[in-house]
Amino acid sequence: MKKRILLVSAIVAATLTLSPVLTVASWFKPFYPHTRENQSLWPAISEHFALQTRENIENSQSLIDWYRKKPYYLKQLGQNAAPYLYYVYQQTLDRQMPAEVALLPMVESNYNPFAYSDRGATGLWQMMPGTGSGFGLDVNWWYDGRRDIVASTKAALDYLQYLYNYLGDWLLAIAAYDSGEGTVKRAIAHNKKLGKPTDFWSLHLPAETKTYIPKLIALSTLIKNQTDYQIAWPTIKNQPYLASVNMDAQIDINQAAELAGVTLEKIRELNPGFRRWATSPASAYIFLLPLNKIETFKNNLAKLPKDKLTTWLHHVVKPGESLSVIAAEHKTTIDIIKRVNGLKNSIIHPGESLLAPLAYKGKLNIKINRQHGKIAEDKMPGPQYVNHVIEHSDTLDQLAKLYGVTVNQIRYWNTLAYHDKLKIGEKLIIWLNHKPKNMDVLNYEVSAGDTLSQIATRFNTTTTLLKLANHLRNNFIRIHQHLNIPDYIRQIHTSNLIDNIKDKNYPIQMITYHVRPGDNLTIIANRLGISIKQLKDWNNLNTLKYLHPGQPLQLAKQ
Incomplete structure (x- = not known):
């Protein structure tokens, strides 16, 4: 049995456990079974590469040649990987995976x-939210487990x-990851039907995937044969760099940096x-620090009163509140709140x-700075989710x-077995696609008297989905504001939509359809349940006029 002392979430690192009153328990130097x-x-x-076959290398030669011409890019890759690669490599060894898997983040995210x-x-690892949810990763206002190094x-x-x-x-597993x-x-089934080989190199796969594997093979080849290829990879020692701390109380990131004696950037780098x-x-969580800073952090943390672990509060504005009310409640000034929040x-x-x-x-423990853009992601791009509360029907x-x-x-996403029944009041995580392929987008212009709930009802959707689709923080909308109503949240036939547009209760509406690749007037008319003549009349089109992807077409006008 391998001797391992306090390996937190399988991380090969030193571990410090803090009790609810933040007293320090034991600290141990860990055992590293794979270190020389x-x-x-x-x-x-390189000793544990398992995909370096002649066929793989020959099929990746063009990428090997491409990377060889980019020494500065390879240097940057190595520098980016330096804080994390030893840890990831150790995890692949523990699972008896090819060591090339530890290089996948080079291809995925640099x-x-x-x-x-x-x-x-x-x-x-460039994980999608739905995939992350399925494997137990949390994504919330405070934390995104997809960026947590360990999780x-x-x-x-x-x-x-x-x-x-x-x-x-x-190779097939890595291709499927992409x-x-x-x-x-499906590609395997297609080749089997035709009596063709079903190895990766023989399959008909997306172009991105067909270069995904060669990139990985090329990078591993240049690492294994760096002398032959005259590649100067940055030095990374074959020893632990990260250390983990078990925490069960909130701590200010700036405060943690000061306690450990490292820069704020280093804390961000290790705890993204x-x-x-x-x-x-x-909840309790793991905090990562450089291994050589654990003692400093431990000693300084033990001296710090619990009430000084955080220097900022998260305040959600309530109806009727103003900045002056909030400033008075937190014993600060309107100017400070505006400066901190970039108002x-x-x-x-x-x-x-x-x-x-x-x-x-009467003094602030840290400087007044607006949150760093990489961390304060109220408008973080990409998919978002809805916590849907189950109703009776x-x-x-x-x-x-x-x-x-x-x-x-x-x-x-919700780890539901096929025999599990929905329970009224239960919350389900529903991830929404950010940019679905071939998405029809309707663009609606807000008219006088409109409310978000009325618009949601008109288009058979919900206010929550409209807010997510348009990055709205609340239900406030203004006249002439344009709202996107994507096809993936619009659950009505367009013919019914046209009827709604013509309803006397909704004067002067603007509904816009964006042309998709492969569209022509006949296809669009059939899809929207209207005539070609209507489409041409509304948009001053003639039969000879070509459409182009992304071109806006007006579905109805006054």
Whole structure:
């Protein structure tokens, strides 16, 4: 049996446990079963590469040549990976995975935990919210588990292990991580039907996936043969860099940096999952620090009173509150609240989140700075979710149609077995697609007298979905404001939509359809339930005029 002392969430690191009153318990130096002293990490990780076959290398040669011409890019990749690679590599060894898997974040995110895609994936492993939920990652106002180094690595490796067990081949598993298990499975079935080989190189897969594997093979080849290829990777020692601290009380990020004697940037780098100025107040969590700073943090933390762990409060604006009321409640000034929250004026709305400083003897413990953009993501791009509260008439089929998802996705996100029944009052997580493929987008212009709830009713959706689709913090809308009503939340036939537009109760509406690739007048008219003549008349089109993707077409006008 391998000797391991206090490995927190499988992290190979020193561990410090804090009691509810923040007294320090024991601190242990851990045992590192895969470490060779005074050795560079690159040759150590190369020893456990398992995908370096001749066929794989030959099929990746063009990417090998491309990377060789980008020495500065490879240097940046190595520098980005330096704080995390040893830990990730250790996790692949513990699971007996090919060490190439530890290089996947180079392909996914350039080993940048703050990276995000326009589809909403984020973190080292670029996990989508739905995938993260299915593997137990939390995403909330305070914290995004997809960016947490420890939690996201566990989830990603769990997913990859599942894909390997399902597909039986590491190249196919890694390809499925990129494009989805269904895509790979369908490609395999297609080749089997034609009597063709079903290895990765023989499958018809998306172009992105066909370059995904060669990128990984190319990087591992240049690491294993860096002398032959004259590649100077940055030095990374084959020894632990990270240390974990078990915490069960909220702490200000700036305060943690001061206690550990490191920069705020270093704390952010090692704890990218925390989205705010402080850690989450609701639950216990793991805090990462450089291993050589644990003693300093431990000693300083023991001296700090519990009431000084945080210097900021999260205040949600209540109906009737003003900045002066909030300032008086927190014994601060209107000017400070405006500066901290980047407010240009004193207008606030119910439900809005504000930072309010805690004052100690009339002084602030840290400088007044607006939250860093990478952490304060009230407007973080990408998918968002709804906590749907089950009502009496709800069924999974109805919810799937309402939110434009599948029943299996809802089951997966909420770990529901097929025999599980919905319970009234129960909350279900529903992830909304940020940019669905081939999405019809309707653009609605707000008219006098409109309310968000009226518009939601008119288009057979909910105010929650409208707010998410338009990044609204509250229900306030203004005349002539344009609202997006995507097809994936619009659950009515367009013919009914046209009838609503013509309703005398709704004068002067503007509804816009954006042309999709492959559209022509006939296709659009059939899709919208209108005639070609109407479409041409509304938009001054003639038969010879070509349409182009993204072109706006007016569905009805006064």
